[in-house]
Amino acid sequence: MKVEFYGHVRQYHNIKSEIDANIKEVLESGQYVMGPMLKRLEAELAKYHETKFAIGVGNGTDAIWLALMALGVGPGDEVITHPNTFFATAEAIWIAGATTVFVDCDSNTRCIDPAKIEAAITPKTKAIIPVHLYGQCANMKAIRKIADKHKLYVIEDNAQAIGSRGDGFKVAELSDATATSFIIQKNLGTFGDSGALMTNNEKIDTTVRKLRNHGSNQRNVHSFGFNSRLDDLHAGILSAKLKHIDDWSDLRRKWAARYTAGLNGAKNFSLPFERGGGRHVYHLYIIETKQAQQRDTLVKFLSDNGIDAKTHYSIAIHQQAGYPWGKNARISGSVANAEQNAATCVSLPMFPELTEQEVDYVVAKTMEWDRTQP
Numbered sequence: 001m002k003v004e005f006y007g008h009v010r011q012y013h014n015i016k017s018e019i020d021a022n023i024k025e026v027l028e029s030g031q032y033v034m035g036p037m038l039k040r041l042e043a044e045l046a047k048y049h050e051t052k053f054a055i056g057v058g059n060g061t062d063a064i065w066l067a068l069m070a071l072g073v074g075p076g077d078e079v080i081t082h083p084n085t086f087f088a089t090a091e092a093i094w095i096a097g098a099t100t101v102f103v104d105c106d107s108n109t110r111c112i113d114p115a116k117i118e119a120a121i122t123p124k125t126k127a128i129i130p131v132h133l134y135g136q137c138a139n140m141k142a143i144r145k146i147a148d149k150h151k152l153y154v155i156e157d158n159a160q161a162i163g164s165r166g167d168g169f170k171v172a173e174l175s176d177a178t179a180t181s182f183i184i185q186k187n188l189g190t191f192g193d194s195g196a197l198m199t200n201n202e203k204i205d206t207t208v209r210k211l212r213n214h215g216s217n218q219r220n221v222h223s224f225g226f227n228s229r230l231d232d233l234h235a236g237i238l239s240a241k242l243k244h245i246d247d248w249s250d251l252r253r254k255w256a257a258r259y260t261a262g263l264n265g266a267k268n269f270s271l272p273f274e275r276g277g278g279r280h281v282y283h284l285y286i287i288e289t290k291q292a293q294q295r296d297t298l299v300k301f302l303s304d305n306g307i308d309a310k311t312h313y314s315i316a317i318h319q320q321a322g323y324p325w326g327k328n329a330r331i332s333g334s335v336a337n338a339e340q341n342a343a344t345c346v347s348l349p350m351f352p353e354l355t356e357q358e359v360d361y362v363v364a365k366t367m368e369w370d371r372t373q374p
C-alpha cells in the first residue's frame, strides 16, 4: 500500500465543481489582480476570523513582515520567537530589518514557552511572534499578559492553524495582527502561493493595503511599497475551500484520534500533546522518537513500506549552516527543547481525505518499527 503525505488532488476532485465555478467567474470577469474576487475573499476571511479587516497578500512570509513594517518595527528593534518553527517566521523578522531573538519552546506543545519570554526582553524588544505550531494555539493569554506589561506588539503566525481555538480565546483575538499562509500544503491552501493578514487595527489595515500594492491605494498616487498581492484566481480557489475548512479540521481531528488510539503504548516515540480546552486542527501529526538517532531510521522504514513520512523541522533555525547569514540574531537562554524537537520529530501523513485503511496501515507499520527497536 502507498500512503501519500498530502491529498491535494483528492481534495480538488471532492469539490471540483465549486473551485471550477469560481475560477470561471474570475476568468470571465476580466479582473485578475485586486478585483472583486479578492474583495469577496477578504470579507469572508475577516468574518471567519471575527476581525474588522483581512488583507490578501502574496504569501504568509510577507504577511508577517508587512505587519512588522506597518507597526514600525525594523532596524535596531528586537522581535522574540522560537527556533523550531518553519524558517519563514524568523526570515520575516530579518526581512523587516529587525533582530530575531530566539527563546525555547514548551516541552509538550512545542509552541513558544511564555515562561522564557520575559528573560529575553530588553529595551529594544518591540514584538513577540508566537507560532500556532502544527495546528495548536500557543498560550496567547500568557503571551498577551507579558506583552501588555512590557508594551509589546504581538503578531500571531497562524500559517498552520486556521480554524483552531485556544483555551478560552480565539485566534486573532489577543494579538495586533494574525498572519496566515495559503500555500497548497496548508490546511487552507491554494494551488500556488498566497497569504493574508487579519487585524482589528485600522492603521495596520490601511498601511498594509498600501504597502502590498507599490505604496498605492489610489491610481497614480504612490509612496514606498512592494508588490505582494493575492491574485483573484487564488482568491476564488480559497473562497471555495474556506466553506469546507471546519469540516476538514474535524476530519483531521478524527484521523489524529485514530493515530493516537493505535499508537498508544509504543515504547520508542511519544505522541502529540494536546493542550486541553482548545481545538487543535492537526496541520501536522508529529511523533517524537525517544532517541535522536531513531528519527531517520523511522522515516526510512516508513518510506520503504510505501508511507511518505516527513520531518517538521529537522534542523532548528539557529542550527542551519551559515546562521545567521550576517543578520542580527540572539538566543536567549537554553533552547534545548527546540533542539530536541528538531532532532526527534517525525510527521505522519495527515490530510482530511485520508482513509481508515491508510491510517490503519500507517499505524501498523509504525508499531512494527517500534517492535524492531532494541
Ligand SMILES: Cc1ncc(COP(=O)(O)O)c(C=O)c1O
Residues within 6 Å of the ligand: 059, 060, 061, 062, 085, 086, 088, 089, 131, 157, 159, 160, 180, 181, 182, 183, 193, 194, 195
Ligand atoms: C509557521 C509558518 N510561518 C510562515 C510560513 C510562510 O508562509 P509562506 O510559505 O506562504 O510564505 C509558513 C509556511 O510556509 C509556516 O509554516
